Structure formats: structure tokens, C-alpha cells
Amino acid sequence: MLIDAGRTDAANALFDQLLSKVPPNLAPWTRAALLTRRAVSAWRLRRIPLALELAAEGWTDIDIEHPRGSDAADTLGRLGYLLEGIGHRHAATEALRVAVSVARAGDDVEVCAHALQNLGGMLNFRACELPPERALPVSAEAKALLEEGLALVDGGRVHLALLAAHAASLAGVGDLPAAEEAARRTIELAEGNRWACSVGNWVLSRVRRAQGSTAAAVEHAKAALADAEAVNDTSLVQRYSTDLADTCREAGDHAGEAEALRRTLAARATAVETLQEGLAQALEQRRVAIRAQRLATAAQEAAERDPLTGLANRLGLERAAPHILAHAANAARTPWLIVIDIDWFKSVNDAAGHAAGDAALREIAGVLRAECRVGDLIARWAGDEFVVLLTHPGDEPSPIGPAVAERIRTAVDRHDWTTVLGAVQRPTVSIGVAAGPGPFDRLFANADAALYQAKRKGRNRVEAFDQASGAAPV
Known part of the structure; x- marks a missing residue:
């Protein structure tokens, strides 16, 4: 909640307290869910090496081939979010779809709603990158998933996230009046949740742009971008700044376009740094793993070797x-x-x-x-x-x-x-x-x-x- 409100310092302080507490004797999927939740928080706080370490630890502990239960769905959904963030899109899509499938078979409606929101939100963003004829079916799938999620929960953070993503999917299928209504309702219910406000304003910007009101579209896009930057969501910043640049160009605001492009480049630089940190972390983990494997092999060879003669024992x-x-x-x-x-x-x-x-x-x-x-x-x-x-x-x-x-x-x-x-x-x-x-x-x-x-x-x-x-x- 602190992250979504843009209160990064307070969120970091609370997160450090949380890391020192690890409940004992957890079942594997429960422990994996806890670790991946922490990994997502670390990712949102731009603590990339820690996020990857937590995610890898959680991922290692689970049987990915036989996921069952709400904890499994929760874990896979959050892993999908992280994989999408580092650009591993195919794996992200697979993880999010499996998360939805497992969640539907479970009995925790909030986890199921969250899995639906993760997948629907991801599809919304994918649709933005496609030509209109290919984007429409993707937005339609997102809309159906998000409506399924909205039917499961009423109120709370998951409901708010579903409502915001649903507004985006409505804009994607061209239902502008419904999209505007859902976006305004999202902003009204946000109550300090700057992530939800950013999505709501982004949808309103898309609606106004489609209606030809470019000046209003620019204002909503600027508000969406400011909130996305406040909550450290690089993916949102890249999407919103790109859209803002396009809208400013249509409005003839070349200075605004240049500024939006500058912020796009800054966000992409941050994304590249994230990938570089991830690569460095993966390389270090691989180095440690190889060293551990060599030590284990040496220990095994020593156990099978006669120290006096050097022959096998x-x-x-x-x-x-x-x-x-x-x-x-x-x-x-x-x-x-x-x-x-x-x-x-x-x-x-x-x-x-x-x-x-x-x-x-x-x-x-x-x-x-x-x-x-x-x-x-x-x-x-x-x-x-x-x-x-x-x-x-x-x-x-x-x-x-x-x-x-x-x-x-x-x-x-x-x-x-x-x-x-x-x-x-x-x-x-x-x-x-x-x-x-x-x-x-x-x-x-x-x-x-x-x-x-x-x-x-x-x-x-x-x-x-x-x-x-x-x-x-x-």
C-alpha cells in the first residue's frame, strides 16, 4: 500500500523489518508464495538483486509441474509479473495463464481475482503494442478475464486493480463511454493509491484522444505519468510517456513531445539497468553454483579416493x-x-x-x-x-x-x-x-x-x- 501511494522511504523501512521475519515450518507452496510476494515488493522498490534472489529462492522450492492450491496460484502469478518486468515475455505469459488455471480450481476468490487481474493487465499492455486488427481480440480477452475477476470481489485493493485494468480493456475494445465511467470510478475509489490513479488517468487520456480532445488527453496523460513515476513502475512510465509523446505531437506541442520522449528514454535506461543488474545477479549466482558444484564434486572424489596411494578406495x-x-x-x-x-x-x-x-x-x-x-x-x-x-x-x-x-x-x-x-x-x-x-x-x-x-x-x-x-x- 505504501508503494502504491508513492511513499517509497516508508515502504523501504517497513520492508526491511519484514525481511527479518520468516515464519518457520511453512509448506513449500506457502513459503514460495511468501518469498515471491517479497520479491515483487523488492522489485517495486528497485532493489533488483534482492528481488531476483527472493524470486529464485521461492521458485526453487516448488514443484512447478504440479501446482495446486491458492498459494501455488499466488506464487505463479507473482513470478509471471516479475518475468514480464525483466522482459521474459513468453515465460511470463505461460506462468500467468497457469496461475489463472490453478486459481480457478482453488477456493480463494481473492487469489483467483488477483491472478485474473495480472493476466488481464498484461494483455492490455500487449494490445497497446499491436496494430488495431490484432489488438482488438487481445483486448477482448483481457476484458473477459477482468470481468470474471470483478464478479469475484467487491471492494479492496484487488477490486480496485481489476476496475482500473477493466477500464483499460474497455478502451481497447472501443467502448469509450464505459471506459470513461470505469476510469473515473477508479480514481474516485483510489484514496491515495497513485498506481490506480495513474491507470485511471491513462485510460481517460486514451478516451479523450480517441474523441479528438487532444488538450484534455495531454493533461490526463501527464497526470498518469507523474503518478507512475511516483510509484517506481518503470513499465507504466514507458507506456505512459510514449503515449504522451504521441498525444503532444498530435496537439502540436513539440516541447511537450520532447519532454515526454526524454522521460521515455530515462525509463528505458532504467529498464536496461534493471536487466543489467539481473544479468549480473544471474552471473554471480551461476558462479556460486558452479563453485559449489566443484566443491561437492571434489568432496565426493575425496570420499572415493584412498589418501595414502591416490587410488580409488x-x-x-x-x-x-x-x-x-x-x-x-x-x-x-x-x-x-x-x-x-x-x-x-x-x-x-x-x-x-x-x-x-x-x-x-x-x-x-x-x-x-x-x-x-x-x-x-x-x-x-x-x-x-x-x-x-x-x-x-x-x-x-x-x-x-x-x-x-x-x-x-x-x-x-x-x-x-x-x-x-x-x-x-x-x-x-x-x-x-x-x-x-x-x-x-x-x-x-x-x-x-x-x-x-x-x-x-x-x-x-x-x-x-x-x-x-x-x-x-x-
Whole structure:
């Protein structure tokens, strides 16, 4: 009400108090309605970044595909108003039409009337930009919507807004006497509402201009423009100043035309600044979102990575393995799982210390990287146990899993351990291998059974699970 009265300072002070109060435990659509109402107030007060932030927060919280109830209609109607203000007209029209549809199905007549007023008012302005033959049906649709709204409410701010917009639609369809009556009634009921007065005077200016009374049309247009500027409504200012310039030109008032055009340019500059602020806000929000996404990705990668060796850990392996196995099945590739265990690793730790044991684990990880392909998944399963998951074309004549496993075993056996372990016993590895298909748990169980056989047979060897017999070799 303070904004519509042109009392911007008082409105800003009250709005700052309002922002500190957020009722707890609100339903999503109720919270969205509250946030978008605040966004509209911020927009009217030219606090553009705050308006966009509030609107984005409210919009994010809702299920836009299944709007139901009066709060949903209220939210969508106000989002439509904001979208129209920033020039996103297609989205604005869609949101306002959905708002009307949802409001009609609800039980709050005032919300429904407000949704009808939003859509009807938007159509009034769209009609002003069209040639007469195309403008008439748009104004007729607006008139029908606004009359539907007027039938729902009698008195109050929504009724006043409907009455003002209805007067404009009557002028749009050429019913000048009814338009004049509705405009005068709007001004009479305004009682300090400068927004309503501005619309009423704009309609009277259109009526007088159509009647050929250009001097009277100019006076009403000037009054409408002054009120629109007082309530910080850039859209109204652009519309009214453009109409005033045209009317002054018809009246031969070139100075008045120039002044009106100057105010049009100022309003358009404000609109451009609004869009620039909106773009800057959107860019900043996108930057923050990308940064948050990168931090989340880094956190997820850290959670799936073994800090000692830099390999995937058990969590990383268990998350990635199903995708690798599914891709292998779709591409007719054979998956192989290689389970590697360091022989007598406890004795290495006991003889050389845990720091040397950690260094040995890092050396093993380096050997695995060197002996495996870039696309193979290498992971530290637990303690001194490692896993490699790889795939190869199903029609290859020789099985690649055991060959890779033997290459790893040989590389570890021949590795120079003196720098890491000195004269301590040289580590070797026992390896179990199994072929797919999955699931991963079964593949791991088979490879683990083969590993057990490798240990039973003296360690530092590779054993492969016998897929045909369903058992590890004895």
C-alpha cells in the first residue's frame, strides 16, 4: 500500500523489518508464495538483486509441474509479473495463464481475482503494442478475464486493480463511454493509491484522444505519468510517456513531445539497468553454483579416493563397478576382476616400521598404474589388498585378465625395493582372477576364492577362477 501511494522511504523501512521475519515450518507452496510476494515488493522498490534472489529462492522450492492450491496460484502469478518486468515475455505469459488455471480450481476468490487481474493487465499492455486488427481480440480477452475477476470481489485493493485494468480493456475494445465511467470510478475509489490513479488517468487520456480532445488527453496523460513515476513502475512510465509523446505531437506541442520522449528514454535506461543488474545477479549466482558444484564434486572424489596411494578406495570401487559392468554388458565386452594381496605384509611392517610399510603400499600402487591401462579401475580394497577391474572385447582369443595379473606379479617381484625397504624381505603378491559377467559381488567372490588358492599353493602366484566348473582351481 505504501508503494502504491508513492511513499517509497516508508515502504523501504517497513520492508526491511519484514525481511527479518520468516515464519518457520511453512509448506513449500506457502513459503514460495511468501518469498515471491517479497520479491515483487523488492522489485517495486528497485532493489533488483534482492528481488531476483527472493524470486529464485521461492521458485526453487516448488514443484512447478504440479501446482495446486491458492498459494501455488499466488506464487505463479507473482513470478509471471516479475518475468514480464525483466522482459521474459513468453515465460511470463505461460506462468500467468497457469496461475489463472490453478486459481480457478482453488477456493480463494481473492487469489483467483488477483491472478485474473495480472493476466488481464498484461494483455492490455500487449494490445497497446499491436496494430488495431490484432489488438482488438487481445483486448477482448483481457476484458473477459477482468470481468470474471470483478464478479469475484467487491471492494479492496484487488477490486480496485481489476476496475482500473477493466477500464483499460474497455478502451481497447472501443467502448469509450464505459471506459470513461470505469476510469473515473477508479480514481474516485483510489484514496491515495497513485498506481490506480495513474491507470485511471491513462485510460481517460486514451478516451479523450480517441474523441479528438487532444488538450484534455495531454493533461490526463501527464497526470498518469507523474503518478507512475511516483510509484517506481518503470513499465507504466514507458507506456505512459510514449503515449504522451504521441498525444503532444498530435496537439502540436513539440516541447511537450520532447519532454515526454526524454522521460521515455530515462525509463528505458532504467529498464536496461534493471536487466543489467539481473544479468549480473544471474552471473554471480551461476558462479556460486558452479563453485559449489566443484566443491561437492571434489568432496565426493575425496570420499572415493584412498589418501595414502591416490587410488580409488573401496567406496569408489563399489560406486564405479556397476557402471563399468553394465557398459561391458551393453558393449559385449568381458569384465575381469583381479584381486591382489601382498604376501606376508605384516612382517614388512614389523621389520621396517609402518612408515616403510606405507611407502611399500605406495610403490605397489605405482606398479599397478604402470602395468594397467588408463581406463582400468585400480583400487585399494583394504589394508594390503588391491583390486583391478578391466574389460576387453569378448571375441579376443586369449583371456587378458590372467595375463595382466601375471604381468603385475612379475613387476612386483622384480621391483627394486632397496630405497624403500633396504635389506628387509622383498614383498611379493598373490593374485586371484575371475571373469564376468557381474554382478560385482559375485565377481569379487570368485576372484577372492582364486586368491585363496594362490595363497594355499605357496604365494607369489596367479590363480584364475574356473568359470566352467564354478570353483577355484585346486
